[in-house]
Amino acid sequence: MTKFLICLMFFATALMAADKSVYDFTLNSIDGQPAPLASYKGKIVLLVNVASRCGFTPQYTALEAVYEKYKDRGFVIVGIPANNFGAQEPGTNQEIKTFCQSKYSVTFPMMAKVSVKGDDKTPLYQFLTDKAANPQTGGEIQWNFTKFLIGPNGRVLARFEPAVTPDSPEVTAAIEKAIVQARK
Numbered sequence: 001m002t003k004f005l006i007c008l009m010f011f012a013t014a015l016m017a018a019d020k021s022v023y024d025f026t027l028n029s030i031d032g033q034p035a036p037l038a039s040y041k042g043k044i045v046l047l048v049n050v051a052s053r054c055g056f057t058p059q060y061t062a063l064e065a066v067y068e069k070y071k072d073r074g075f076v077i078v079g080i081p082a083n084n085f086g087a088q089e090p091g092t093n094q095e096i097k098t099f100c101q102s103k104y105s106v107t108f109p110m111m112a113k114v115s116v117k118g119d120d121k122t123p124l125y126q127f128l129t130d131k132a133a134n135p136q137t138g139g140e141i142q143w144n145f146t147k148f149l150i151g152p153n154g155r156v157l158a159r160f161e162p163a164v165t166p167d168s169p170e171v172t173a174a175i176e177k178a179i180v181q182a183r184k
Helices: 002-019 059-073 093-104 123-129 169-183
Strands: 026-028 034-036 044-050 075-081 147-150 156-160
Touching (some): 044 059, 044 169, 059 169, 075 093, 147 169, 156 169
Parallel strands (some): 044 075
Antiparallel strands (some): 026 034, 044 147, 147 156
């Protein structure tokens, strides 16, 4: 009987995780206002954990270019600052915002700094990295600029590791495919 209950609990937990989507989470905007991810329902979203003092920080240029290219087709990028790797995002939210706007002319939505790894991992990243909820894309975040492509239903479509640039053929093909699928 005990094995049965354990299996039943595991199955129920997996089902609950499968019912969740990124739309079940709210972050704070970089200006401190609640920003429910449900406001992006129906859009293709690229969630990116970002940092201002990282070797991958120049990806902000490509992120902004990709955002500009696709934003009128139901696509949005959401930057999520995190200081989990090498203390490469030490600033305040205001400092991060100023840096992104002045150095990279970022216009896509930016969220307040969160933790994407460890005991204080924000619930959104608990979900994104959960192998039960996202078997193809789950797993711990390894570094800054990990990208999650989210479909219009709030489900994770793809994950791209930091070295894969936002304007790479791999990422842009996935974005374009998702946009086409969303219109069907």
